[in-house]
Amino acid sequence: MSFADRLAAAVKATGSVTCVGLDPRKAQLPAPIRDAVSGDSPDAWAAAYTQFCNEIIDVVAGRVACVKPQAAFFEQLGPAGMVALGEVIAHARQAGLLVITDGKRNDIGSTATAYADAYLGQQSPWGSDSLTVSPYLGRDSLEPFVEVCDQREAGIFVLVKTSNPGGGLLQDRKTDGQTVYSAVAELVTEFNSTRLGQSGYGPVGTVVGATYPEQLAEMRAELPGSWILIPGFGAQGGGAADVQAGFDERGLGAVVNSSRHIIFAHARPEFKDKFGDAQWLDAVSAATDDMNAQLRF
Numbered sequence: 001m002s003f004a005d006r007l008a009a010a011v012k013a014t015g016s017v018t019c020v021g022l023d024p025r026k027a028q029l030p031a032p033i034r035d036a037v038s039g040d041s042p043d044a045w046a047a048a049y050t051q052f053c054n055e056i057i058d059v060v061a062g063r064v065a066c067v068k069p070q071a072a073f074f075e076q077l078g079p080a081g082m083v084a085l086g087e088v089i090a091h092a093r094q095a096g097l098l099v100i101t102d103g104k105r106n107d108i109g110s111t112a113t114a115y116a117d118a119y120l121g122q123q124s125p126w127g128s129d130s131l132t133v134s135p136y137l138g139r140d141s142l143e144p145f146v147e148v149c150d151q152r153e154a155g156i157f158v159l160v161k162t163s164n165p166g167g168g169l170l171q172d173r174k175t176d177g178q179t180v181y182s183a184v185a186e187l188v189t190e191f192n193s194t195r196l197g198q199s200g201y202g203p204v205g206t207v208v209g210a211t212y213p214e215q216l217a218e219m220r221a222e223l224p225g226s227w228i229l230i231p232g233f234g235a236q237g238g239g240a241a242d243v244q245a246g247f248d249e250r251g252l253g254a255v256v257n258s259s260r261h262i263i264f265a266h267a268r269p270e271f272k273d274k275f276g277d278a279q280w281l282d283a284v285s286a287a288t289d290d291m292n293a294q295l296r297f
């Protein structure tokens with residue numbers, strides 16, 4: 001089954017459009033995991049990251065559509081961190097969760113082919129279901145990813161309108177009256193046009209931030225065949241009302257990511273008093289329920 005159709009099936013099966021972001025950070029790990037790290041070696045932290053993420057995966061499996069490990073936090077630990085990333089991806093897939101690896105990769109076409117093979121190809125050591133990709137090297141840099149998606153029924157999410165305040169410097173720039181983000185969306189629509197699955201969606205998804213609700217509505221209309229990954233919910237200020245326009249009339253077409261507000265829920269004021277440090281996974285569970293409830297339109 002194509003990635004787009006698998007994502008639709010996951011949303012329907014779980015009744016959830018939540019994507020749990022796996023962004024482990026040393027300083028914010030719950031005390032039971034942080035305090036068990038002996039020394040300061042990358043190996044010790046990598047083991048802690050794997051345990052932290054895998055325990056979260058076990059709590060949210062079957063209750064959310066997908067997870068999004070953020071490669072940056074694993075890369076910070078060097079080779080040991082990359083091994084941990086591989087273990088987390090494998091664990092999530094074994095738990096039945098779709099995995100969006102957030103790496104924002106790309107390069108010139110010949111190198112993009114290597115990135116596409118690395119993360120999504122038949123022989124990929126990562127075996128991720130999908131990958132976030134930057135569009136700024138142009139059409140020929142995206143084509144290798146689309147080809148690999150065709151071969152392995154994988155997916156990509158192309159940055160269109162990112163959630164950060166500074167993204168507009170380039171993305172909102174206009175040429176011949178069209179914004180750069182709209183030009184990227186046009187290219188994505190073209191790639192998907194011959195690849196739409198039963199769900200009505202193709203393998204080339206997009207990223208549009210919850211922090212830009214007007215542009216999200218605009219992009220939903222311009223991107224009829226593209227799953228939209230919506231980051232920026234929770235810690236960055238986006239709320240349920242901001243993401244509503246990202247969905248189609250069936251409640252499909254978008255998944256909403258939250259990282260810090262779910263995985264570090266034990267430190268949020270509304271959960272802190274209710275759950276002690278030892279119950280950090282109960283806080284993750286409660287935050288997941290809360291987000292699912294908020295996004296049941």
Ligand SMILES: O=c1ccn([C@@H]2O[C@H](COP(=O)(O)O)[C@@H](O)[C@H]2O)c(=O)[nH]1
Nearest residue numbers: 021070162163231232235236258259260
């Ligand atoms: O436009 C974008 C693209 C990616 N991200 C990533 O999503 C998560 C958000 O984490 P929160 O803790 O929920 O803020 C993080 O991995 C970002 O790198 C994004 O925020 N915006």
